[in-house]
Amino acid sequence: MGFGKIKRCSADAHLSDCIRKAATINGELRPWHCQLCETDYTDRNRQGIQCSHFIGRGITMHGTQGWATRFDPSNCLSLCSACHGYVEAHPVAHINLWRDVYGSIYGADKSDAALNALLQRSECKSRAQYAKNNRLAISAHYLNESRRLDEEIEKYHQGKEADYEVYSYAQRTKTLHHP
Numbered sequence: 015m016g017f018g019k020i021k022r023c024s025a026d027a028h029l030s031d032c033i034r035k036a037a038t039i040n041g042e043l044r045p046w047h048c049q050l051c052e053t054d055y056t057d058r059n060r061q062g063i064q065c066s067h068f069i070g071r072g073i074t075m076h077g078t079q080g081w082a083t084r085f086d087p088s089n090c091l092s093l094c095s096a097c098h099g100y101v102e103a104h105p106v107a108h109i110n111l112w113r114d115v116y117g118s119i120y121g122a123d124k125s126d127a128a129l130n131a132l133l134q135r136s137e138c139k140s141r142a143q144y145a146k147n148n149r150l151a152i153s154a155h156y157l158n159e160s161r162r163l164d165e166e167i168e169k170y171h172q173g174k175e176a177d178y179e180v181y182s183y184a185q186r187t188k189t190l191h192h193p
């Protein structure tokens with residue numbers, strides 16, 4: 015927000031679907047919920063629930079313009095538009111929410127290892143270059159993830175074991191060796 019127009023691509027859209035479907039609150043699966051105010055958007059207009067980027071998509075960092083973490087699931091939160099606006103204007107609340115969801119000081123992990131790892135990834139030039147040049151492959155990855163998540167969420171509702179973590183394209187790409 016506030017960085018001018020960022021052209022949305024299909025990889026953004028499929029990742030957004032994954033993030034909102036696989037939203038968790040206190041570690042429990044809560045599809046289409048705001049991870050801050052916990053409002054359920056399942057039966058509401060789903061335009062009201064958004065994929066929020068912790069490190070903005072338009073940020074200029076070492077010339078990478080946000081590409082390094084643009085399609086990184088752990089850079090994303092599922093938020094209603096009101097809470098999205100709130101965290102954008104309140105950095106401390108944003109960081110604390112991120113820690114609650116992805117683990118660190120206030121979560122299970124007593125260090126800030128997860129946040130430090132994300133920050134490190136956000137500055138990686140080769141990661142940025144890869145994302146910028148492979149948007150179609152990344153889009154296909156998150157479309158597959160989105161379809162897989164539908165099945166996993168169905169299993170979850172049936173009380174079966176389900177894997178509803180959103181896997182990053184980078185975790186399944188052998189060309190990236192960075193943490």
Ligand SMILES: [Zn+2]
Pocket residue numbers: 048049050051052053093094095096097098
């Ligand atoms: Zn909310």
